Amino acid sequence: MSVTFAQAELPSGVDPSIAPSIAGARDYLELMKPRVMSLVVFTALVGLVLAPGHVHPVIGLAALICIAVGAGAAGALNMWYDADIDARMERTAGRPIPAGRLRRGEVLAFGLMLACFSVCVLGLLVNVVAAALLALTIAFYVVVYTMWLKRSTPQNIVIGGAAGALPPIIGWASVTGGVSLEPVVLFLIIFMWTPPHFWALALYRAEDYARAGVPMLPVVAGERATRRQILLYTLILAPLGVVPWFLGYAGAAYGIAALVTGAIMVALAFRIRAEKHGYTASKQMFAFSILYLFLLFAVLLADRVSGGLFGHFAA
Amino acid sequence: MSMSELMNDGDNASAPPPFPPPQAGKGGEGVPGIRLTEEQLRARRSRSIAIAVSLGLLVLLFYIVTLVKGPGVLERPL
Numbered sequence: 001m002s003v004t005f006a007q008a009e010l011p012s013g014v015d016p017s018i019a020p021s022i023a024g025a026r027d028y029l030e031l032m033k034p035r036v037m038s039l040v041v042f043t044a045l046v047g048l049v050l051a052p053g054h055v056h057p058v059i060g061l062a063a064l065i066c067i068a069v070g071a072g073a074a075g076a077l078n079m080w081y082d083a084d085i086d087a088r089m090e091r092t093a094g095r096p097i098p099a100g101r102l103r104r105g106e107v108l109a110f111g112l113m114l115a116c117f118s119v120c121v122l123g124l125l126v127n128v129v130a131a132a133l134l135a136l137t138i139a140f141y142v143v144v145y146t147m148w149l150k151r152s153t154p155q156n157i158v159i160g161g162a163a164g165a166l167p168p169i170i171g172w173a174s175v176t177g178g179v180s181l182e183p184v185v186l187f188l189i190i191f192m193w194t195p196p197h198f199w200a201l202a203l204y205r206a207e208d209y210a211r212a213g214v215p216m217l218p219v220v221a222g223e224r225a226t227r228r229q230i231l232l233y234t235l236i237l238a239p240l241g242v243v244p245w246f247l248g249y250a251g252a253a254y255g256i257a258a259l260v261t262g263a264i265m266v267a268l269a270f271r272i273r274a275e276k277h278g279y280t281a282s283k284q285m286f287a288f289s290i291l292y293l294f295l296l297f298a299v300l301l302a303d304r305v306s307g308g309l310f311g312h313f314a315a
Numbered sequence: 316m317s318m319s320e321l322m323n324d325g326d327n328a329s330a331p332p333p334f335p336p337p338q339a340g341k342g343g344e345g346v347p348g349i350r351l352t353e354e355q356l357r358a359r360r361s362r363s364i365a366i367a368v369s370l371g372l373l374v375l376l377f378y379i380v381t382l383v384k385g386p387g388v389l390e391r392p393l
Contacts, residue, residue: 020351022358058383
């Protein structure tokens with residue numbers, strides 16, 4: 001005699017937690033937030049390539065894989081802790097836990113396993129400094145941002161943004177075994193980029209955040225204050241984007257790209273500030289900010305890979 | 316059928332035992348208790364393939380890194 005344990009057809013008195021899982025590999029991949037992971041890997045790659053010295057391509061690849069898996073672990077642990085919030089938000093209601101495809105315990109185990117594994121392997125195959133930085137990044141994102149700041153302060157993404165800004169430093173440390181000014185500048189660029197990027201999104205998703213009880217700036221301080229803050233952070237971000245050129249580790253092509261795209265960011269921030277009705281400028285800012293960060297790091301990467309050709313050519 | 320019905324063999328000595336020997340097939344056919352649905356079978360297969368691919372890539376990575384690092388990989392202090 002056998003019983004079919006479909007999720008919705010459990011016999012009475014049977015503990016639902018023993019029902020076989022309907023989660024496929026795609027659900028586990030979704031837990032790792034692949035889009036965020038791709039940005040993390042890209043910025044870490046730039047840090048790795050910019051670093052002085054030589055690293056064997058295989059060791060570099062191993063470092064990037066560990067950083068990617070570590071980022072995935074942080075994403076999974078974030079989804080484990082925030083399952084209640086995700087269920088109340090339209091944008092996240094389809095994630096594996098709120099959709100009922102995975103249980104929280106499974107996600108916690110998956111996230112912890114990946115976190116431990118990625119840090120240990122990075123330490124064994126690359127170096128201990130990079131591994132320690134990866135552990136710090138995961139812990140900061142999960143404990144400081146997800147568990148503490150996200151639900152308690154509108155400055156959540158400002159401080160929490162440090163976790164997303166660390167990957168270039170990890171990439172750099174994977175080669176050098178240490179940290180210096182250059183990757184810290186890259187860290188600061190991503191750190192200052194995070195608030196305008198997420199607040200632009202939060203402006204037109206404010207209702208969603210309010211329903212979930214997340215104290216994002218537009219929910220707590222209102223739209224006007226948020227628009228002003230976006231402008232302030234963008235005014236700091238745009239000149240900061242040019243600093244790698246001033247410090248001499250990026251060519252003129254990078255400098256020009258940073259100036260032009262930074263000017264567009266500032267122009268969009270002013271439009272957001274001036275916008276009285278609707279969210280056209282906010283949506284444009286959100287979309288362009290992704291392109292902005294990608295372009296800055298892509299030009300940095302191209303500049304270094306081409307051996308400074310961009311710089312010489314422009315000069 | 317409830318568990319008590321399954322367990323109740325009454326006085327009928329010729330009745331088959333409530334739990335026949337397991338004869339596991341695809342999805343656990345022949346095994347008392349759980350029989351997976353098609354959806355669950357697909358999900359399990361998908362997870363199994365993902366685990367196999369991940370482990371294979373991990374072995375390959377360790378192998379190549381060992382080649383790259385050369386004899387030094389064995390000189391790690393304990």
